[in-house]
Amino acid sequence: MARKDDLIVGLDIGTTKICAIVAERTENGIDVVGIGTHPSRGLRKGVVVDIDSTVQSIKRAVEEAELMADCEISSVYAGIAGGHIRGLNSHGIVAVKDREVRDGDVKRVIDAAKAVAIPMDREVIHVIPQEFIIDDQDGIREPLGMAGVRLEARIHIVTAAVTSAQNIVKCANKAGLNVADIVLEPLASAEAVLAPEERDLGVCLVDIGGGTTDIAVFSGGSIQHTSVLSLGGNHVSHDIAVGLRTPFHEAERIKKRFGVASARFVPTDDVITVPSVGGRRPREISRKILCEIIEPRVEEILSLARRELEKSTLEAAIPSGVVLTGGCAALEGISDLAEELFEVPVRIGTPLHIGGLRDVVTDPMYATGVGLVLYGFGQSEERSTARFRIRDESIFRRVKQRMRDWFYPEFD
Numbered sequence: 220m221a222r223k224d225d226l227i228v229g230l231d232i233g234t235t236k237i238c239a240i241v242a243e244r245t246e247n248g249i250d251v252v253g254i255g256t257h258p259s260r261g262l263r264k265g266v267v268v269d270i271d272s273t274v275q276s277i278k279r280a281v282e283e284a285e286l287m288a289d290c291e292i293s294s295v296y297a298g299i300a301g302g303h304i305r306g307l308n309s310h311g312i313v314a315v316k317d318r319e320v321r322d323g324d325v326k327r328v329i330d331a332a333k334a335v336a337i338p339m340d341r342e343v344i345h346v347i348p349q350e351f352i353i354d355d356q357d358g359i360r361e362p363l364g365m366a367g368v369r370l371e372a373r374i375h376i377v378t379a380a381v382t383s384a385q386n387i388v389k390c391a392n393k394a395g396l397n398v399a400d401i402v403l404e405p406l407a408s409a410e411a412v413l414a415p416e417e418r419d420l421g422v423c424l425v426d427i428g429g430g431t432t433d434i435a436v437f438s439g440g441s442i443q444h445t446s447v448l449s450l451g452g453n454h455v456s457h458d459i460a461v462g463l464r465t466p467f468h469e470a471e472r473i474k475k476r477f478g479v480a481s482a483r484f485v486p487t488d489d490v491i492t493v494p495s496v497g498g499r500r501p502r503e504i505s506r507k508i509l510c511e512i513i514e515p516r517v518e519e520i521l522s523l524a525r526r527e528l529e530k531s532t533l534e535a536a537i538p539s540g541v542v543l544t545g546g547c548a549a550l551e552g553i554s555d556l557a558e559e560l561f562e563v564p565v566r567i568g569t570p571l572h573i574g575g576l577r578d579v580v581t582d583p584m585y586a587t588g589v590g591l592v593l594y595g596f597g598q599s600e601e602r603s604t605a606r607f608r609i610r611d612e613s614i615f616r617r618v619k620q621r622m623r624d625w626f627y628p629e630f631d
Contacts, residue, residue, distance in 0.1 A: 229591025253288025
């Protein structure tokens with residue numbers, strides 16, 4: 220049995236599935252040693268709506284991952300998504316002491332940039348430095364040791380509804396797990412599927428999951444914009460279920476096996492068998508009719524993602540194009556449709572930078588789970604040992620103190 224100190228576990232709590240991925244650090248990098256998945260029963264549009272059902276799904280996925288990895292899982296990095304997610308950019312300026320940038324100067328300038336008004340019903344999930352500026356010299360990623368008299372920082376702040384974050388922690392705790400950290404899912408997916416040169420040149424990641432579509436724009440090696448749309452692959456399956464009058468689980472199966480994002484790529488003589496509801500006999504229909512149901516919804520999702528990119532005013536900052544990932548990105552022909560709508564190169568993103576069970580997780584649906592593992596390995600020892608436990612009576616006090624430490628350090 221592997222020592223749990225050597226392992227990192229990513230827990231993707233999605234609308235369609237719960238996925239637990241176990242990985243260990245090796246001399247050659249990071250190897251995936253265990254995977255567990257189970258249908259998700261307690262989420263809607265990325266938000267927990269039934270705690271007991273979610274807890275049971277988490278337990279099943281974790282048990283499967285434990286069996287495969289031959290280990291006991293006690294701590295996880297959990298993903299968070301949903302329409303309540305908000306991202307904003309901020310800017311801070313401080314004077315440099317002793318005319319040389321030190322750790323204290325960097326901390327002070329980030330604290331200054333974080334001093335923005337955040338409603339009490341929201342919690343900060345991430346504070347990500349974008350770049351530092353020393354005496355009007357921009358584009359600095361690591362300012363320590365540089366000479367200057369004025370230090371500026373541009374940062375990206377991601378916030379979520381406090382209750383949604385607490386419900387994710389509560390579900391994990393009820394399943395017997397600690398939560399090492401809560402990670403925004405598009406940031407996790409980016410860790411898994413984006414190449415460093417894409418981040419530097421500029422790229423838009425569109426993660427189409429079951430209940431949400433997550434968007435993240437990178438440029439100059441850092442995150443520039445994040446947003447979440449409450450629309451995903453489940454809406455496509457629902458359209459199929461209604462349009463073909465078939466049970467939802469059959470609609471999901473038909474979508475994965477026969478679905479194509481654009482009907483013009485499907486011959487008119489292709490025929491598929493569709494199960495009916497209420498014990499009626501199965502029917503045979505043209506596959507083209509199926510794709511004519513799928514295409515408008517997929518086009519709507521991609522168009523809304525394009526509109527979100529336009530709102531961010533970063534359209535010209537993505538010469539690398541768009542990377543599609545998530546379960547719905549496996550839909551045949553979706554990259555061609557996306558190229559037409561975005562008018563930039565589009566590719567399907569699958570997990571990179573991993574070994575071990577690579578052939579199993581090389582699928583867009585595992586991007587978030589693998590990314591949570593990579594995020595966990597990238598954290599410092601101090602951050603990795605942090606724990607959130609909702610059963611602790613002081614959880615609300617500690618959440619409040621965490622926000623005070625970030626935004627109001629002068630009151631400590």
